[in-house]
Amino acid sequence: MPVYILKRVAYAVPVALAVSMICFLLVHLAPGDPLSLVLPADANQTTIDATKAKYGLDQPLPAQYFLWLTNVVSGDFGTSIATGRPVVSEIANALTYSLLLALIASVLGLVVGTLLGTVAGYWNGTAIDKIASAVAISGVSLPHYWLGIVLVVIFSVNLNWLPAMGAGESWSAERLKFMVLPAITLAAMPAGIITRSVRALVADTLGKEFVTALEARGLTQTQIFLHVVKNAAPTAIAVIGVQLGYLMAGSILVETVFSWPGTGLLLNTAILQRDIPLLQGTILVLALIFVALNLLVDIVQPMFDPRMKRG
């Protein structure tokens, strides 16, 4: 494995540990006795004693963190207060739904954003550019949870084309219908952000000296365009990778609007029921996915831009 990959991985480990530390501290940030936060109100004395011993609640914080981390690494995220089921199985269940939704939304946002951005950047300053930029800034400024409600009013209430909420009975083509509106809602903001970044990138690259040189050498517009794409790719990858991570996290509001049973809805349940173990576990998993995605971007980016390997 190249050295630069090892370096990036080595840097991601302390970051992941720090993230876990912050998630651990969430329980102590919450007002009230930690014990009462991780146990249902009607817990009997045996459960209380068992929990105290398991989390080492009478020990100093670093020791508690170490105990908690050992549990987490072995897959024990505690028990949900709301459902009484292990937090880890709740998350595993919801994660499939969220990943699928985020994946569809990011493909959608990526395709729309790249197309609009490239077109706007290539014809910089024309009417096409103005329209694309206006669409992009609206996408960035839209409160996505509101966009979801508006889409439901139009496509579910008035036109009756698509279901307003839920996820259907089982995994089948029928379920795709339930995903259309949440996916569009979720894609709006990244589509806007990607459009704006790609537009600036393409316009900037077009103004570079090497483009003038290519023109002088008699390359066709298509050939020049391919050079521009190649030069804009590394930055574009970084923007896109980060957006995917934001989508996983940002879905909390969209999933709430559409009652889509993913990690976002799980977080919403955790907040409404003050289910701290569930909140802590879900946030830890989502944040670690974000760290992993950033690592992936760091590893993939230099493959398109060898200069970065030295950095």
Next chain:
Amino acid sequence: MSADTLASGNAMPLRASRGYWSGVWLRLRRDPVSMACLTVLVLIILASAFAPLIAPGDPSVGSVARRLRPVGTPGYILGTDELGRDMLTRLLFGGRMSLTMGILPVALALLIGGTLGTIAGFVGGLTNAIIMRAADILFAFPSVLLAVAIAGALGAGFVNSLVALTVVLIPPLIRVSESATTQVRSLDFVEAARASGAGAFTIIRVHILGNIMGPVLVYASSLLSVAIIMAAGLSFIGLGARPPTPEWGLMLNTLRNSIYSQPLIAALPGVMIFIVSLSFNLLSDGLRSAMDVK
């Protein structure tokens, strides 16, 4: 940052900086989009601030008898909500909480993050490492998730949301002000000031702040739209404002059951959030070109 600022900022900092800002204002005034957005924002902020004087009704008094009246009902121009309260009144009063919860965290984060970033960039070494690594850790969380995590652990409420949003906005401001400071610090005129006996405090106040203020302010202004959306979003999922407080995000949530009977009314609070966030975004873009920040 133009070379012009750097050169003149060195010679006569006070007069030169006044000249720079009036130049920015002059360029901003020539941009019709920015001025339109500024007007809209000022109007909405004033209308919210003076809501008790101009609102036609009481935001918390409703009547079941006049629930969900349509837009245009005499006496209730924008209709009534699910509890029969006047929508126009609640939108006006709602702006107070929504705007405060969006703008105040950015201002606080600018103060805290800007200070930490400037110190990190100016002092360098171990201080820089500690501040920047701490920012990196907070950066490892997607911003919405971090806000939900903190507000979710602390529980619903105005102050808790304020804390959550401020913490989320601090790391990006640290990064921007640190990199701007590091760039300026190595320029010749800072060295010249040091050689002519200026203390660290004077150098930071006159030379560093004078030159990083532009880019950092532009960046902070671009966070306003995100903060407005996030703040209302927190209230939307049950953190932040609590009923019956009028707040746009919370109103959007409590009106969700009414989308079948009165879709237009149910969408109104979102329209306000959208207008404010769009205006902030466009104004920030205008400010960026007026200040000639890349």
